[in-house]
Amino acid sequence: MLVLAGCSLPSTNSRPNPVPTVRTEGEGVKCPGTDHGIDEVQFGWSWCYPSTWKFQERLQPTTLPTGVDATFDIVNDLPRGEDGSGDFGFLIVGTYQIGTATDLAAWISANIGSDEQLTPIDWGNARSAQQDAQGRRFAITASHVVEMDVRGSAIAAEMGKRLATWKFDRDGRAAAASSAS
Numbered sequence: 001m002l003v004l005a006g007c008s009l010p011s012t013n014s015r016p017n018p019v020p021t022v023r024t025e026g027e028g029v030k031c032p033g034t035d036h037g038i039d040e041v042q043f044g045w046s047w048c049y050p051s052t053w054k055f056q057e058r059l060q061p062t063t064l065p066t067g068v069d070a071t072f073d074i075v076n077d078l079p080r081g082e083d084g085s086g087d088f089g090f091l092i093v094g095t096y097q098i099g100t101a102t103d104l105a106a107w108i109s110a111n112i113g114s115d116e117q118l119t120p121i122d123w124g125n126a127r128s129a130q131q132d133a134q135g136r137r138f139a140i141t142a143s144h145v146v147e148m149d150v151r152g153s154a155i156a157a158e159m160g161k162r163l164a165t166w167k168f169d170r171d172g173r174a175a176a177a178s179s180a181s
Helices: 002-006 104-111 153-161 176-180
Strands: 036-040 045-049 053-063 066-076 088-096 118-121 128-132 137-140 145-151
Touching: 053 088, 066 153, 088 153, 104 128, 104 137, 104 145, 145 153
Parallel strands: none
Antiparallel strands: 036 045, 053 066, 066 088, 088 145, 118 128, 128 137, 137 145
């Protein structure tokens, strides 16, 4: 009896509700229409893309600049014969350390080159963003610099339409450097 007195059985009325500790892809991303979302918590960014896109994502650490490149092989998976069916592209989203740069222009000068011709753009909730003549986009956030380089004109056009859907972490949780190590 003493052994049984020390044991307590869980009550069926007080079952704990498990709470996920890892966010899932697309969780919390509010996309218009039928778009889907991707949420890369470790890098501090999320964005929307057409629901017809199928992609494979790979991560590659970088040393110059220091950070991580997320690459996406993208295919527009529409039925054969529909406009845009089979469109493909390659997307690189680099997430880099800010280092000692005080603004985006200083970071670009130090890491990409001082001769870059850049145009200011609006890109999600970035502190500031610019685009070069080749279409590469750069954004500075509270915790890092993000570069987006899209190859493939149809995919690039769709990404351009969705720049406003990008959300960048402002609390500094996500730092590419910690992900790269």
